[in-house]
Amino acid sequence: MKKIFSLLIILGFGAKLQAQTVKPLSLTEYLKDGTRLNAVFKVESAKDILTISGYEGKDTVSTSKQVVLARGEVLGINSFKFLPPTVSILTIPVKVRNKTGSLPSNATSGLTNIGLNFTFPEYTIDRYFSSGNKSTHKFAAGIHFAPSVEELSPENTNNQVLVKSKQLFLSSGITLTYTYNNISLALVPLGFDFATTSLGKQFVYNKKSWWGFGIGIEPKLFFPTANK
DSSP: OHHHHHHHHHHHHHHHHHHHOOOOEEHHHHTSTTTSOSEEEEEEEETTEEEEEEEOTTOSSOEEEEEEOOTTOEEEEEEEEOSSOEEEEEEEEEEEEOOBTTBOOEEEESSOBOEEEEEEEEEEEEEEETTSOEEEEEEEEEEEEEEEEEEEOSGGGTTSOOSOEEEEEEEEEEEEEEEETTEEEEEEEEEEEEESSTTGGGOTTTTOEEEEEEEEEOOTTTOTTTTO
């Protein structure tokens, strides 16, 4: 009799758990008005099933929903953040300098600098695929800081430097970046180089504006807090 009673309890508990189990939504069901979470802060992927955590409407208590992706389906989740900044390693191999005095506008290329880029406003699109893969597209603006090496010559120092010499500068600029899966392409619409030596101050482009193109990477291993 006790065994039968215990079995009934177990069966009843199992039935209750089964009733509480929520069937995953299809992508179409999730995208319906009033169903989609409008403030997502976490997505966990187990192949074709996504567990999405966020908020519904003006709710202050978070909730989670499961979505199953059919073959070939993709779910895109957009987000915007300002702080904390995302940190990346960035180099500006191409610099274009404006006309200065008798020197015409000119472009230089080469790996003469490498530094840190801090992006503040970021717009991110995360795309989740039914195969379990994920891609991230990010558009951001930021500030770049880096040590830079510039070669001085009689031509770019108004003959103040007679022998070619490489000098250290501090470089800074505003950046506009597009990032795909942690690889960044950058446009620097406005940048400046600041001399760190008395000889470098003879550089006619010292403290003068330039613009350029860069490439970078977001190494989350190095910056685990800022790049969460």
